[in-house]
Amino acid sequence: MRRNPSLWAIWIAGGVGSVFVLHNLAGLTWHALGYVALPNSETTRNFTPLAAPQNRDTIAPLLAWAPFGHRVEAAGPSAVQATLDLKSLKLLAVRVAQGAAPSTATISVDGGPATIFQVGDLVSQGMRLEHVAQRGVVLGVGGRFAELGFASTSPSGGASIQTAGESAAQAPRQETITPAPAAAEIIDAYRQRVMSDPEGLVRQFSLEPSAQGYVVGSNPPAALLAAGLKPGDRVTRVNGASVGNISSDSRLFETVIASGRARVEIDRDGRAIILTFPLH
Numbered sequence: 184m185r186r187n188p189s190l191w192a193i194w195i196a197g198g199v200g201s202v203f204v205l206h207n208l209a210g211l212t213w214h215a216l217g218y219v220a221l222p223n224s225e226t227t228r229n230f231t232p233l234a235a236p237q238n239r240d241t242i243a244p245l246l247a248w249a250p251f252g253h254r255v256e257a258a259g260p261s262a263v264q265a266t267l268d269l270k271s272l273k274l275l276a277v278r279v280a281q282g283a284a285p286s287t288a289t290i291s292v293d294g295g296p297a298t299i300f301q302v303g304d305l306v307s308q309g310m311r312l313e314h315v316a317q318r319g320v321v322l323g324v325g326g327r328f329a330e331l332g333f334a335s336t337s338p339s340g341g342a343s344i345q346t347a348g349e350s351a352a353q354a355p356r357q358e359t360i361t362p363a364p365a366a367a368e369i370i371d372a373y374r375q376r377v378m379s380d381p382e383g384l385v386r387q388f389s390l391e392p393s394a395q396g397y398v399v400g401s402n403p404p405a406a407l408l409a410a411g412l413k414p415g416d417r418v419t420r421v422n423g424a425s426v427g428n429i430s431s432d433s434r435l436f437e438t439v440i441a442s443g444r445a446r447v448e449i450d451r452d453g454r455a456i457i458l459t460f461p462l463h
Contacts, residue, residue: 274319287301287302287406292307297372299404319331373436377436381430396425398416422438422439444460
């Protein structure tokens with residue numbers, strides 16, 4: 184069969200046109216996907232990295248100017264000597280325990296009522312009671328220790344303290360410590376508390392008032408434990424008078440103080456126990 188030459192020309196032209204169209208469509212597709220072909224110019228072929236600038240802009244002048252002030256670094260552990268302000272604390276009494284009972288200290292904070300602390304308790308401003316002795320107590324602050332004596336402070340109103348590398352028992356004894364204050368001073372502190380906040384005082388001693396007396400709570404303070412009371416004990420009478428009502432018991436306080444002793448009757452699981460405490 185003889186083919187028509189014009190038909191061949193059409194086929195050839197159509198094939199070349201198709202290739203041209205497909206080539207351009209492929210470029211358009213790559214461009215739509217974000218790829219751009221750059222010309223391979225002499226500038227591109229001969230490109231060399233620029234050298235790093237020697238005088239780059241910095242914020243050093245701004246930091247040196249310090250419009251908001253300079254940063255102050257806190258003193259590190261290397262600062263061995265420091266001063267601890269003890270003006271707000273007044274040591275009223277200590278009890279150096281024998282055996283397993285915890286030692287306690289009675290301290291007034293910021294002129295407030297007397298509070299009984301045991302070793303490990305937080306006293307004030309991060310200060311903990313670390314050690315109790317007959318002549319005074321040792322308070323710990325951030326790994327350092329300070330001694331607080333009876334009604335005596337250093338001339339500067341502070342106390343010498345030491346780092347944790349030194350033993351609390353070896354705290355410097357730079358103050359003359361007077362004997363323990365009279366019982367009247369402690370009684371007066373509690374008298375003020377009874378007059379101003381009797382409910383708070385009862386809560387402080389972990390006592391729950393009831394018609395049958397005061398029940399000792401599950402976490403009593405060291406003062407009650409040292410006196411011989413235990414959780415679950417019920418204080419039924421004091422100097423022969425029934426107790427359990429906070430209002431009437433506040434008036435009983437003065438009567439007990441005037442007698443010079445406190446005779447406390449306790450019911451412990453049905454067993455009667457009597458504790459007697461001298462008040463003068």
